[in-house]
Amino acid sequence: MExxxxxxxxxxxxxxxxxxxxxxxxxxxxxxxxxxxxxxxESGSGKSVTTKSIMRLLPEHNSEIKGxxxxxxxxxxxxxxxxxxxxxxxxxxxxxxQDPMTSLNPTMKIGNQIMEPLIKHQNMSKGxxxxxxxxxxxxxxxxxxxxxxxxxxxxFSGGMRQRVxxxxxxxxxxxxxxxxxxxxxxxxxxxxxxxxxMKDLQKKIDTSIIFITHDLGVVANVAxxxxxxxxxxxxxxxxxxxxxxxxxxxxxxxxxxxMPDMETNDEELxxxxxxxPDLLDPPKGDAFAPRNPYVMKIDLEQEPPFFKxxxxxxxxxxxxxPDAPKVEPPEAVKRRQSQFPGxxxxx
Amino acid sequence: xxxxxxxxxxxxILTLFIVASVTFFLMKLIPGTPFNSAEKLTPQQLHIMxxxxxxxxxxxxxxxxxxxxxxxxxxxxxxxxDNTPVTKLLQIRIGPSAVLGIQAMILGALIGIVLxxxxxxxxxxxxxxxxxxxxxxxxxxxxxxxxxxxQYYLGVKLGWFxxxxxxxxxxxxxxxxxxxxxxxxxxxxxxxxxMVEVLGTEYxxxxxxxxxxxxxxxxxxxxRNALIPVVTVLGPLAVGLMTGSLVIENIFGIPGIGEQxxxxxxxxxxxxxxxxxxxxxxxxxxxxxxxxxxYGIIDPRxxxxxxxx
Numbered sequence: 001m002e003x004x005x006x007x008x009x010x011x012x013x014x015x016x017x018x019x020x021x022x023x024x025x026x027x028x029x030x031x032x033x034x035x036x037x038x039x040x041x042e043s044g045s046g047k048s049v050t051t052k053s054i055m056r057l058l059p060e061h062n063s064e065i066k067g068x069x070x071x072x073x074x075x076x077x078x079x080x081x082x083x084x085x086x087x088x089x090x091x092x093x094x095x096x097x098q099d100p101m102t103s104l105n106p107t108m109k110i111g112n113q114i115m116e117p118l119i120k121h122q123n124m125s126k127g128x129x130x131x132x133x134x135x136x137x138x139x140x141x142x143x144x145x146x147x148x149x150x151x152x153x154x155x156f157s158g159g160m161r162q163r164v165x166x167x168x169x170x171x172x173x174x175x176x177x178x179x180x181x182x183x184x185x186x187x188x189x190x191x192x193x194x195x196x197x198m199k200d201l202q203k204k205i206d207t208s209i210i211f212i213t214h215d216l217g218v219v220a221n222v223a224x225x226x227x228x229x230x231x232x233x234x235x236x237x238x239x240x241x242x243x244x245x246x247x248x249x250x251x252x253x254x255x256x257x258x259m260p261d262m263e264t265n266d267e268e269l270x271x272x273x274x275x276x277p278d279l280l281d282p283p284k285g286d287a288f289a290p291r292n293p294y295v296m297k298i299d300l301e302q303e304p305p306f307f308k309x310x311x312x313x314x315x316x317x318x319x320x321x322p323d324a325p326k327v328e329p330p331e332a333v334k335r336r337q338s339q340f341p342g343x344x345x346x347x
Numbered sequence: 348x349x350x351x352x353x354x355x356x357x358x359x360i361l362t363l364f365i366v367a368s369v370t371f372f373l374m375k376l377i378p379g380t381p382f383n384s385a386e387k388l389t390p391q392q393l394h395i396m397x398x399x400x401x402x403x404x405x406x407x408x409x410x411x412x413x414x415x416x417x418x419x420x421x422x423x424x425x426x427x428x429d430n431t432p433v434t435k436l437l438q439i440r441i442g443p444s445a446v447l448g449i450q451a452m453i454l455g456a457l458i459g460i461v462l463x464x465x466x467x468x469x470x471x472x473x474x475x476x477x478x479x480x481x482x483x484x485x486x487x488x489x490x491x492x493x494x495x496x497x498q499y500y501l502g503v504k505l506g507w508f509x510x511x512x513x514x515x516x517x518x519x520x521x522x523x524x525x526x527x528x529x530x531x532x533x534x535x536x537x538x539x540x541x542m543v544e545v546l547g548t549e550y551x552x553x554x555x556x557x558x559x560x561x562x563x564x565x566x567x568x569x570x571r572n573a574l575i576p577v578v579t580v581l582g583p584l585a586v587g588l589m590t591g592s593l594v595i596e597n598i599f600g601i602p603g604i605g606e607q608x609x610x611x612x613x614x615x616x617x618x619x620x621x622x623x624x625x626x627x628x629x630x631x632x633x634x635x636x637x638x639x640x641x642y643g644i645i646d647p648r649x650x651x652x653x654x655x656x
Contacts, residue, residue: 057552061471082561090558097556103549107571107646117557152647168557 004208005031005054005093005176010068012046012053021279023049025232026068031176036202036209038219038240040255041229044276047212050229051178053078054210055093056085072176091121094169098181100161104153110137110164111149117171136167139204140197159190163197170201177202178210183218195221216259220244225312228252231277231287238313245336247329248307248315251288257332270330286318294319294327355639359632364414366628367621371413374620375406381426381615400426413621422625423618427611433622437604441626443513444596444603448588450523455530455588456581462531463538464573467546468565478535485532494525494598511600522599526592530584537580541573548572575646582638586631 012024024046031037039047052058054070054077070077073092077085094117097103105113114136115129124132130149137145140163153161162182169177179198183191199222202209211222219226219240226243228236228251236249247253257270274291277283283290289299298304298318307320318324329337382388382396397403401412416423422433466478501507501521508520545551546569554568593605604623611619642649 055556057555086558086560088558089556095553095556097549097553099549103553105550105554105568105572106648108568116554116559116563120558154648165553168553 001032001035003030004033004072005210006069006071007050007054008069008071010050010053010070011066012049012058013064013066015062015064016280019280022282023232023279024053025279025282027229027232027234028068029227029234029237031208031210033208034202034206035224036211036222038211038213038223038226039229040213040216040219040226042214042276044279045229046232047214047229048180051095051180051210051212054176054178055089055095056080057095087121090117090174091172092174093176093178094172094174096162096165096169096177096179096182099185100158100165101185103165104161106153109150109152110156114149114164114168114171117168121172132171133167136171137164139170139201140164140167141193142167159186159193162186162190162194166194166197166201170205170207173205174207176210177207178212180212181214182211184213184215191218198222216244216255228255231282232279233287233316235288235317236313236315238309238315242310242313245339246309246313247333247336248309248313248320249288249317250292250294250319252315253329253333254291256336257330259332261332261335270332286316296324355636359636362632363625363628367414367417367625368410370621370624371410372406374617375409377612377615379615381617417625422622425611425616425619427614427616427619433618436607436619437622437626440602440604440607443601444605447519447522447526447592447595447601447603448585450519451526451588452530452581452585454523455527455584456534458527459531459534460538460574460577462535463540463577464542464565464570466535466539467542467573470543475539478539482532482535485528486536488528489594490525490528490592491594491598493528494522494595497521497525498598511598513599513601518599522595522601525598526588526595530581530588533580533584534577537577538573541576542569545569545573571645575642578638578641578645582634583631586627586634 007027007029010024010027011022014021014023027046027050029037039050041047049058049063053063053065054072056077065078068078072088077088080088104110111130111133114133115124115126118124118129118132119126122129134145134149137148142148142160142163148156153164156164166182182198183194186194195218198209201207209222211219213219223240225237225239227234228243228249230251236243236247236252238246243252244256247256251272254270254272258272260269272291277287277290283300284303285301286292286295286299286304289295292299296318302318304316304318304321306314306316308314309320319327328334380393380397380402381400382393388396394403401409404412413423420434422437424430424432425436428436462478462481466475469475497508498510498521503510509518510521512518551564551568554564559568592603593609595601596603596606604626607619608623610616611623
């Protein structure tokens with residue numbers, strides 16, 4: 001499998017009045033051609049920051065890439081000039097944002113907003129770009145695109161706006177599409193439609209997708225592989241099947257236990273106790289240790305390395321160390337493990 | 348649109364009628380008569396004079412007469428300027444005030460918008476602080492101080508511009524600058540705030556994610572959206588400037604409307620007070636209509652709802 005994007009040991013900090021917030025602490029992952037990689041984690045775990053940094057969209061005045069590389073097409077994106085970066089944004093890598101109600105310019109016609117990247121990156125004439133804009137609107141399932149192209153965002157519903165944002169993102173057939181919680185602000189039926197549309201379009205233009213979400217239901221629907229983030233680090237990564245049916249990290253256990261499934265009885269739904277770590281002063285050892293019911297002494301002293309579970313599955317927890325005691329995962333996880341690898345999730 | 352405009356015009360006329368009525372009665376509360384100052388009239392003479400101008404009638408009767416004449420477009424004659432019709436007086440005086448006001452407004456808005464935009468783009472740098480400093484200075488120092496400084500340095504010391512009077516375009520430069528300081532500071536502050544807010548929105552990030560350049564983002568995407576609230580402030584400000592600044596007109600010896608207005612109030616020149624006030628009100632409602640139409644041009648969301656009504 002061809003690696004299209006490689007993130008290597010990325011470290012990002014924000015400078016605030018309270019001090020330096022170490023938002024991303026050594027994140028590494030690869031994105032393969034044509035796959036969908038889901039990044040999951042709770043608020044503040046660093047999902048959005050990681051992906052915004054790929055496109056260098058973090059606010060310049062208070063964020064800093066402290067180290068690491070973002071390799072794309074043989075170039076380290078963290079080292080490019082603004083001008084060089086502008087040539088990549090919207091052409092090779094593009095992005096869909098969370099809230100379609102605010103991500104379109106309210107005083108600009110939809111058509112012009114779609115035409116912008118076409119004119120910029122593909123040197124299209126206005127006429128050609130307009131035709132392509134109509135075509136793109138049709139592709140993302142907007143009825144009467146010839147009329148809609150001249151309308152303004154306020155004349156579109158939320159779901160329709162997100163389709164427009166997708167059309168903008170896909171205008172130049174990008175190699176990588178970053179979707180930052182693209183369905184979170186939409187209601188459930190529209191969510192399903194948008195997810196279907198994205199899967200459909202991914203096949204048509206053969207793009208790789210990084211899909212950020214905190215909704216495991218969405219992950220199961222779209223992802224080939226899943227990376228679980230916690231406290232500015234990736235704690236477990238594997239194929240969707242491996243993460244859903246054979247998770248190894250206690251945080252992933254917590255996430256999965258807190259998701260209702262068909263077998264969940266009227267017992268109370270699990271929630272992970274405690275609060276996420278303060279990244280102004282990241283804890284020594286495993287950041288999840290204070291909330292971990294299986295915590296061991298070493299978790300508080302030393303950061304766990306990645307332990308290999310399979311060729312595609314890695315988890316950073318001392319529980320996988322050969323000397324660690326055997327622990328029983330929670331009931332919900334055990335139920336799922338018994339189905340592994342019989343049932344397939346994702347595509 | 349035509350229906351909307353017609354409706355607006357009806358409201359404007361109604362507004363003017365109310366303004367005229369309220370002003371009329373308020374004016375009658377001012378003590379004294381137009382003829383009580385230097386003339387040393389005997390009570391009898393005073394009575395005759397008052398009779399001549401209908402000032403001995405009960406106030407409601409005077410009001411009805413005034414409104415009836417107003418509808419015909421007759422604003423009466425001035426007491427202080429040899430029975431000159433008020434319409435003619437206003438015509439002579441509005442010219443310099445309007446020229447000065449429009450120039451100051453254009454200068455103020457342009458410089459203010461540029462200062463505000465640059466400050467927002469270079470947030471928290473010396474450029475930003477510099478712009479803030481200019482705005483604070485412009486707003487807190489009264490215009491007559493600027494006028495005096497300009498006259499002394501540019502007029503007397505350097506001799507670049509004529510110090511005062513109103514005899515040609517070069518005479519308008521210094522009063523325009525002095526009068527523009529206030530709109531510059533107001534516009535700069537508003538523009539900066541709006542621009543900072545707009546630059547933080549998600550659609551600006553999306554524009555960046557499309558590969559748009561710094562220039563495209565600032566001008567095509569941000570400026571237009573940031574202008575919407577600024578237009579609201581500029582409208583009423585424009586009226587204030589166009590109807591003349593008494594201070595600036597006095598300092599530079601400009602035969603403007605502001606100066607005449609204050610003089611009229613001092614000597615109870617009722618028809619001039621009324622006429623000037625109605626003119627101000629008329630300008631005000633027209634400017635507000637213009638602002639509303641401008642909104643529609645800038646913001647499509649307002650255009651649509653305006654079209655329906």
